[in-house]
Amino acid sequence: MDALRKLAGEKYDVSVFSLANSLVDLYPDKFAVVQSDGQKALKTFQGSRPVCSEVDPRSLAAGFYKSRPKESEVRTAKLEEKIWFQDGKTGAYVLEESIYDPQIGKVLSLLTVP
Numbered sequence: 001m002d003a004l005r006k007l008a009g010e011k012y013d014v015s016v017f018s019l020a021n022s023l024v025d026l027y028p029d030k031f032a033v034v035q036s037d038g039q040k041a042l043k044t045f046q047g048s049r050p051v052c053s054e055v056d057p058r059s060l061a062a063g064f065y066k067s068r069p070k071e072s073e074v075r076t077a078k079l080e081e082k083i084w085f086q087d088g089k090t091g092a093y094v095l096e097e098s099i100y101d102p103q104i105g106k107v108l109s110l111l112t113v114p
Contacts, residue, residue: 001074001097001110016099020110021045032084032111038065042106049113050086059083061107064100072101084111 004023005016012019020033028047035043036055039062044051055062060075076097081088084096095112 001076001099004110005074005099017043017108020108023110030113032113034061034084034109034111036061036107036109037105038062038107051111052084052086056083059109060096060098061109064098064107068102069100070102072099072103074099081113084109 001016004019007019017033017035020031024031024033024045024047029049030047032047032049032051033045034041034051039055041051041053041055044053059079060077063075064073074097076095078093079096081092081094082090084094088094093114095114096109097112098107098109100107
């Protein structure tokens with residue numbers, strides 16, 4: 001996510017959300033992007049996997065609203081697929097990389113399926 005943020009701002013002059021959506025366009029079986037408010041998915045770019053509309057309390061995205069950082073922060077974790085995907089399989093995992101920007105007040109999550 002840090003690399004995407006740098007590329008988006010310094011090289012392409014676009015938002016991280018736009019650049020992340022481009023990844024989904026290129027690799028729809030591998031990526032999904034969700035902008036959320038800690039409880040609901042506000043904007044979703046899901047590729048070929050259906051993303052849950054509710055934000056699971058076990059996700060990093062929800063965690064940002066339990067203790068809001070004062071500065072922009074990125075968190076990364078390997079989580080069960082069921083936390084983010086409606087068709088998540090037992091024992092399968094997804095890499096969640098979420099960024100919270102207090103100026104925007106929303107979380108952007110990039111989900112990567114191995």
